[in-house]
Amino acid sequence: MIVDAQIHIWGEDRPDRPWPKAGAGGRTVQPQRASPMSAAEALAEMDAAGVDRAILVPPSWEGDRNDLALAAAAAHPDRFAVMGRLPKGAALTGWRDQPGMLGARIILRNETAIDALWGEAADAGIPMMIAPAGRMKLLALIARRNPALRIIVDHMGARVHQTGARAFADIDHLLALAALQNVAVKATCLPAYSDSLNTWSDVTPYLRRLYDAFGADRLFWGSDLSRLPCPYAELISFFRDRLPWLTGSDRDAVMGKAILEWLDWQ
Numbered sequence: 001m002i003v004d005a006q007i008h009i010w011g012e013d014r015p016d017r018p019w020p021k022a023g024a025g026g027r028t029v030q031p032q033r034a035s036p037m038s039a040a041e042a043l044a045e046m047d048a049a050g051v052d053r054a055i056l057v058p059p060s061w062e063g064d065r066n067d068l069a070l071a072a073a074a075a076h077p078d079r080f081a082v083m084g085r086l087p088k089g090a091a092l093t094g095w096r097d098q099p100g101m102l103g104a105r106i107i108l109r110n111e112t113a114i115d116a117l118w119g120e121a122a123d124a125g126i127p128m129m130i131a132p133a134g135r136m137k138l139l140a141l142i143a144r145r146n147p148a149l150r151i152i153v154d155h156m157g158a159r160v161h162q163t164g165a166r167a168f169a170d171i172d173h174l175l176a177l178a179a180l181q182n183v184a185v186k187a188t189c190l191p192a193y194s195d196s197l198n199t200w201s202d203v204t205p206y207l208r209r210l211y212d213a214f215g216a217d218r219l220f221w222g223s224d225l226s227r228l229p230c231p232y233a234e235l236i237s238f239f240r241d242r243l244p245w246l247t248g249s250d251r252d253a254v255m256g257k258a259i260l261e262w263l264d265w266q
Helices: 039-049 067-075 112-124 136-145 171-179 204-214 232-241 248-262
Strands: 003-007 053-056 080-085 101-107 128-131 151-153 183-188 219-222
Touching: 003 183, 003 219, 003 248, 039 053, 039 067, 039 232, 053 067, 053 248, 067 080, 112 136, 136 151, 136 171, 171 183, 171 204, 183 204, 183 248, 204 219, 219 248, 232 248
Parallel strands: 003 053, 053 080, 080 101, 101 128, 128 151, 151 183, 183 219
Antiparallel strands: none
């Protein structure tokens, strides 16, 4: 069973379904490519590469929308499930009652207004994917204060728009969180953070350190397919065949089994 821990799908910016305007107070992230990625395209890519399931993570440039991802999960419940965007003020009670919804994903900000969110999510049994955005100390505080909250740290804690050692400047802070059993890590889109074309040798040591610290049950493979700078199948082959320290049941866990258990995706 191969499960991709993150794929974005989205629609066009159009009058009947507009994106937030770019700029201050609005959209701060540009789409990963010019043309939207549809559920049909994601399925075709998954089928060609031998990926059984994927977690759909609605992208931030569309705003706080989960409609396309939930529709895809409803149409293909055996292939897709959703870690949705959580609109400000959204009720957490019943969040996972939405068909296909497993949890929520948040980009970490220095906003005290959401301090209460973490405890509410823990009480409601809602796991969270968190993009730390360089705020590892704040993430550590959240994780320690809320031991019942299941947290998945995005992209190995890498800093956006950085590569090599610069991308993983926060690795020691992330490794320190391995002692907290409520924290796991997505090993998503590894090639995007590498300066070593095809071999990714400059970033593989960070992956190994995370594996040694968190173990296979708290390390989840994924692609972030719409910005993957290599063929999908090549990334899968890298994890399955080119990491001599990742074998057997541990490899099965990292490639899918572990995230199914962490998110309780039956």
